[in-house]
Every structure is written in structure tokens, then in C-alpha cells.
Amino acid sequence: MDRIRAVEAIPLAAGGAQGAYGAPYGFLVKVTTQDGLTGWGEADSHPAMLKAVVEGANHFDGMSGLAAVLVGRDAMDTAGAWQVMADATHNIGRDGLTRMAMAAVDIALWDIAGKAAGKPVHALLGRQQHAGFAWYGTCGLGPTLEATADLARGLKASGATAGKFGWVPLGSGSAADDEAIVATLRETLGPGFAILIDGGLAFDTERAIARARMMARYGVHWFEEALAPYDRDGYRRLRRVSPVTITAGEMASSAAELIGLIEHGCVDVVQIDLARIGITQGLRVAEAAARRGVACVNHTYTLGWNSAASLHLMAVIPVVDLFEVQVHANPLRDALTPGQPRLAGGRVQVPEGPRLGVEPEPAALARFAVVDGGPR
Numbered sequence: 001m002d003r004i005r006a007v008e009a010i011p012l013a014a015g016g017a018q019g020a021y022g023a024p025y026g027f028l029v030k031v032t033t034q035d036g037l038t039g040w041g042e043a044d045s046h047p048a049m050l051k052a053v054v055e056g057a058n059h060f061d062g063m064s065g066l067a068a069v070l071v072g073r074d075a076m077d078t079a080g081a082w083q084v085m086a087d088a089t090h091n092i093g094r095d096g097l098t099r100m101a102m103a104a105v106d107i108a109l110w111d112i113a114g115k116a117a118g119k120p121v122h123a124l125l126g127r128q129q130h131a132g133f134a135w136y137g138t139c140g141l142g143p144t145l146e147a148t149a150d151l152a153r154g155l156k157a158s159g160a161t162a163g164k165f166g167w168v169p170l171g172s173g174s175a176a177d178d179e180a181i182v183a184t185l186r187e188t189l190g191p192g193f194a195i196l197i198d199g200g201l202a203f204d205t206e207r208a209i210a211r212a213r214m215m216a217r218y219g220v221h222w223f224e225e226a227l228a229p230y231d232r233d234g235y236r237r238l239r240r241v242s243p244v245t246i247t248a249g250e251m252a253s254s255a256a257e258l259i260g261l262i263e264h265g266c267v268d269v270v271q272i273d274l275a276r277i278g279i280t281q282g283l284r285v286a287e288a289a290a291r292r293g294v295a296c297v298n299h300t301y302t303l304g305w306n307s308a309a310s311l312h313l314m315a316v317i318p319v320v321d322l323f324e325v326q327v328h329a330n331p332l333r334d335a336l337t338p339g340q341p342r343l344a345g346g347r348v349q350v351p352e353g354p355r356l357g358v359e360p361e362p363a364a365l366a367r368f369a370v371v372d373g374g375p376r
């Protein structure tokens with residue numbers, strides 16, 4: 001049996017190297033086994049706070065940092081590790097930050113499992129359904145319609161045939177203001193381009209329904225996170241009458257929350273951020289989605305481990321919509337995992353190497369690691 005020897009938390013900050021779009025922070029977990037295997041995972045939340053969840057002392061096994069309860073355990077027992085971490089954080093928080101830190105450990109353990117088995121992680125998760133996916137790039141909106149048109153042209157120039165646009169100023173003005181944004185996107189991108197709109201939590205149910213009807217006239221592919229994350233009643237009503245596909249889920253950090261969205265009929269497509277819930281919980285969400293005929297997609301804002309873990313999980317899920325890819329330059333992400341994910345022929349490829357498929361560049365790790373809890 002190969003046991004866990006060490007669990008290290010590595011907070012990262014882009015500091016002065018921050019790009020125009022994308023996360024200026026990162027958080028990695030490195031798990032090392034007694035036989036010398038290493039696995040890497042990431043979480044998407046505040047790096048210094050995640051580090052505390054991993055490295056906190058063990059007061060007792062029901063209130064402990066994650067590393068203290070993991071060292072010495074069988075490194076291949078991903079399910080057991082999840083349960084032990086859940087037990088250790090009962091008195092710290094059964095959702096949110098603790099689950100996100102657990103997600104990073106979980107991804108690292110699946111990376112180790114792939115390396116030990118000599119197989120891609122997806123081969124350990126289920127039967128492969130996809131070798132790659134059509135993808136979309138993500139973009140903000142500009143402060144003016146002209147600036148938005150420029151951003152849309154830039155995204156299309158990256159090779160994207162689908163793109164997501166949203167957050168402010170969408171939802172901060174009138175119905176006519178919102179329609180002008182959508183009309184500008186359609187006019188700029190042309191009829192064949194799949195436009196996804198991110199509502200950025202800006203709407204109440206009635207306004208969201210009105211916006212969805214407007215978006216249908218412009219052939220919008222999906223309307224994402226229009227409402228507050230916990231407004232299940234609102235989402236259920238919106239989904240029932242919307243002529244446009246309704247998506248949500250990126251804010252969730254527990255399988256229970258995502259399964260709740262699915263079971264309550266809130267979404268046509270559930271967005272799973274593996275840097276917030278981990279692969280082990282992602283499998284549970286995928287099973288619930290399959291039972292209810294809900295499609296799954298990744299949500300990926302941060303680093304290459306999120307992309308890679310998402311590709312492996314989505315590879316075994318039968319019904320997947322477009323795969324999210326960050327196409328804007330991000331100095332932190334690009335230096336850590338150059339060239340990931342692999343885009344070829346308009347599709348993003350599922351990694352086939354014997355592991356998760358990403359390893360950090362040592363020089364980038366040294367450059368971006370923070371030791372005092374914040375950006376340099």
C-alpha cells in the first residue's frame with residue numbers, strides 16, 4: 001500500500017503580472033506518497049484562507065486541518081479520504097471554503113491514482129464517452145457598446161466559434177440597455193456564432209424571464225446564472241417559461257447544492273466547477289444530472305488543473321454541452337501550465353496520458369508562490 005506522506009498547500013498570487021481578464025490568484029495542493037508519487041490539484045477561492053484549512057492543527061479528528069488527518073492514509077482511497085476530510089471539518093464548515101480546499105486535495109489524489117495505474121484519470125472514473133469537445137471562450141463586457149464589440153471581435157479572432165459574455169453593465173440599466181448589448185454581440189459575431197450570456201446574478205425572476213424572451217430573438221445559446229445562487233423557486237419558474245437554455249451552478253461548493261438545483265428543476269444545464277467541489281463529488285452530481293436528463297458542463301475560471309480535471313470528468317458524462325476554455329492571456333495560469341488545455345481542429349482534447357495531465361512549471365511556482373498570505 002502506498003501511503004500519503006505529505007500534503008502541502010501552495011497559495012499563489014499574480015501580483016504585478018495580472019492580466020486584463022482571469023484569476024489573479026491561485027491555490028495548489030501537492031500530495032506526495034511514501035513511494036514518491038506526487039499529485040497536484042487546485043481550488044478556486046482565497047489562497048491564504050484555503051491554506052489554513054489544509055494546514056490547521058488537529059484539535060481532534062472532528063476539528064482538524066486536512067493534512068493532519070490525511071498523512072498515513074492509503075493514497076489510492078479517494079472516497080475514504082473525502083469522508084475523513086468531511087469528518088475533520090464538521091466543526092469548521094460543512095460547505096464553502098472547507099469543501100473547496102477538499103476539492104484541491106481530491107483532484108491531487110485522482111492525479112496520483114492515474115499515475116499509479118498508468119492510466120488517464122477518466123479511465124478510472126467511468127466509460128469514456130468523448131475524446132474532445134466543442135468549446136467556448138469567456139469574455140467580459142465593455143463599458144460601452146463599442147468596447148463590447150471590440151472584445152467580441154477579439155474573442156472570435158482567437159478561433160472561438162462560441163463565446164460567453166456577461167456581468168456588468170448587463171443588468172445594471174434598462175431592458176433596452178440589455179437588448180442593445182445582446183444586439184451588438186449578434187451583429188458583431190454574425191449568425192453562426194454561439195452566444196452565451198452570463199447574467200452575473202443581476203436579475204430578479206420577472207426581469208430574468210423578460211430578458212430570456214429578448215435573448216431568444218437573438219438566438220442566444222444559454223442564459224447563465226441570472227438569479228441569486230440559492231433562489232431555487234426563481235430558477236424553477238425561469239426555467240419553466242424561458243425559451244432559452246437556463247444554466248447555473250458555478251458558485252456551489254457542495255454536491256448537495258448542485259444536486260438540489262437539478263432535483264428542483266432549476267436548470268437545463270448544470271455548471272460544475274471542480275476547483276470548488278472536486279472530482280469525487282463531481283461524479284455524484286453527474287449521476288444526479290443523468291437521472292433528471294440535465295446536461296453537464298464545466299465551469300473553469302482559474303488554472304490548468306481545473307481544466308484538466310474537468311476534461312477527465314466530462315469525458316465520462318454522456319450529455320455534455322460546450323466546454324469552457326479561458327482564451328485570454330493570464331500570466332499566472334499561462335506560466336504555470338503553458339499550452340494547456342490542448343485545442344485542435346476547433347475542439348478541446350481530453351488528455352490521454354497516464355495521470356491528470358498537468359504539472360506545474362517549477363520556475364513559475366517559485367515566481368508566484370506567496371509566503372505572507374497576499375500578493376507581493
Ligand SMILES: [Mg+2]
Nearest residue numbers: 198224225250
Ligand atoms: Mg458565470
